Amino acid sequence: MSSNHLHIGGIDSIELIEKYGTPLFVYDVQKIRENARAFVRTFEESGIPFQVAYASKAFSSVAMLQVAKQEKLSLDVVSQGELHTALEAGFPVEKIHMHGNNKSEDELRMAIECGIGCIVVDNFHEISLLEALVEELDTTVQVLLRVTPGIEAHTHDYILTGQEDSKFGFDLNSNQADKALKRLLNLPRFRVLGIHSHIGSQIFETTGFEMAIKKLFQLLIHWKHQYQYDAEVVNLGGGFGIKYTESDQPLPLNQYVVTLTECVKAEAQRLSLSIPEIWIEPGRSIVGDAGITLYTIGSLKEVENVRKYVSVDGGMTDNIRPALYQAKYQAVVANKINDPLIEEVSIAGKCCESGDMLIWDLKTPAIESGDFLAVFSTGAYGYAMASHYNRFPKAAVVFVENGKDQLVVKREKYTDLTRFDLSYE
Numbered sequence: 570m571s572s573n574h575l576h577i578g579g580i581d582s583i584e585l586i587e588k589y590g591t592p593l594f595v596y597d598v599q600k601i602r603e604n605a606r607a608f609v610r611t612f613e614e615s616g617i618p619f620q621v622a623y624a625s626k627a628f629s630s631v632a633m634l635q636v637a638k639q640e641k642l643s644l645d646v647v648s649q650g651e652l653h654t655a656l657e658a659g660f661p662v663e664k665i666h667m668h669g670n671n672k673s674e675d676e677l678r679m680a681i682e683c684g685i686g687c688i689v690v691d692n693f694h695e696i697s698l699l700e701a702l703v704e705e706l707d708t709t710v711q712v713l714l715r716v717t718p719g720i721e722a723h724t725h726d727y728i729l730t731g732q733e734d735s736k737f738g739f740d741l742n743s744n745q746a747d748k749a750l751k752r753l754l755n756l757p758r759f760r761v762l763g764i765h766s767h768i769g770s771q772i773f774e775t776t777g778f779e780m781a782i783k784k785l786f787q788l789l790i791h792w793k794h795q796y797q798y799d800a801e802v803v804n805l806g807g808g809f810g811i812k813y814t815e816s817d818q819p820l821p822l823n824q825y826v827v828t829l830t831e832c833v834k835a836e837a838q839r840l841s842l843s844i845p846e847i848w849i850e851p852g853r854s855i856v857g858d859a860g861i862t863l864y865t866i867g868s869l870k871e872v873e874n875v876r877k878y879v880s881v882d883g884g885m886t887d888n889i890r891p892a893l894y895q896a897k898y899q900a901v902v903a904n905k906i907n908d909p910l911i912e913e914v915s916i917a918g919k920c921c922e923s924g925d926m927l928i929w930d931l932k933t934p935a936i937e938s939g940d941f942l943a944v945f946s947t948g949a950y951g952y953a954m955a956s957h958y959n960r961f962p963k964a965a966v967v968f969v970e971n972g973k974d975q976l977v978v979k980r981e982k983y984t985d986l987t988r989f990d991l992s993y994e
């Protein structure tokens with residue numbers, strides 16, 4: 570173990586590189602557990618019945634979902650593939666919630682047939698599909714109604730979801746949500762558990778959540794008076810921000826829950842409504858800061874008086890976020906963590922795209938080819954959004970915990986890339 574090497578979960582990152590190669594995603598499992606427990610513990614302290622559903626879109630793999638299961642979380646899936654992964658992981662199906670703005674009949678059938686806990690209904694087309702399916706399968710289904718509360722959270726436009734002009738959910742202002750509820754209440758095979766709203770992702774302030782809660786409670790009191798309908802569940806979605814760089818100032822995770830539960834209690838009291846069960850769906854805030862990506866540094870190019878490009882053996886294929894959202898990341902040279910920072914470089918990926926840049930203007934020690942770069946907080950929407958662009962095989966994923974490392978997703982081989990190709994001679 571060298572003191573000049575980055576250690577992750579008590580393990581020397583360079584030893585991990587020697588063992589598994591690069592690019593490599595490494596997750597500190599203890600950190601995942603701490604994040605999950607911060608949410609769960611704070612809910613327990615609030616006295617409000619709750620579910621913390623891990624949004625598996627942030628990082629879905631069998632091992633990850635097994636950790637979520639061990640932490641007694643529920644699960645949010647948005648596709649048949651995510652549901653399949655959950656079932657492979659042995660995740661309790663009654664604790665799985667299914668999302669999606671365009672769920673196919675096949676997806677809905679699979680969800681109902683496996684006994685999913687609840688389907689978050691997004692639109693009228695889906696209600697029709699579900700209606701036919703529950704008749705055909707002679708069964709019942711529990712649903713939440715996803716509404717768009719008309720809140721503009723302060724985050725990147727592409728990760729906003731709660732505004733009126735959105736592809737997700739039933740709009741509150743045009744009475745779509747009322748129409749959907751009325752329709753569902755007339756369908757005896759449907760049990761409407763309550764409502765769902767998700768205002769966006771990577772949100773630091775609690776104001777947006779509080780505004781959403783107020784809007785949702787206005788809806789609940791209206792529904793109570795108008796349709797004698799009492800919601801059992803209010804799902805407030807995910808979106809809790811994490812620290813990527815020094816300029817990010819997220820709240821401690823428990824603080825989000827304290828604010829949400831206090832606001833719920835106050836609204837329920839003000840409107841004389843009983844306190845519903847509160848569900849949340851954090852993804853990024855459970856796995857984001859638990860993941861680090863390790864790369865090998867290859868070519869170096871100096872554009873005189875402009876910048877120095879340092880290229881790594883991954884890039885937009887394992888982390889599309891800088892290209893997609895101008896996301897910023899912090900990184901260190903993993904084999905020189907105590908060396909003085911004397912250079913300023915920009916980290917380029919390996920793809921044939923000028924936009925494949927991971928970090929601009931990073932302060933580093935003197936860099937040489939063969940050094941290793943560790944990019945922090947890549948645990949969410951990194952591997953999950955990985956692609957095969959330029960036919961790069963997907964990276965491997967390793968979990969570290971209690972001083973031990975374990976491969977949990979194998980590195981793809983070149984033969985995996987042509988596995989589905991058929992010849993045309």
Ligand SMILES: Cc1ncc(COP(=O)(O)O)c(C=O)c1O
Binds near residue numbers: 624645668730808850
């Ligand atoms: C409906 C829903 N729930 C939960 C999440 C998870 O969000 P985050 O990873 O920001 O917590 C998302 C993604 O933004 C989402 O669309």
Ligand SMILES: N[C@@H](CCCC[NH3+])C(=O)O
Binds near residue numbers: 626730771949950
């Ligand atoms: N994928 C996005 C967040 C949106 C995900 C879910 N609605 C990100 O990397 O930040």
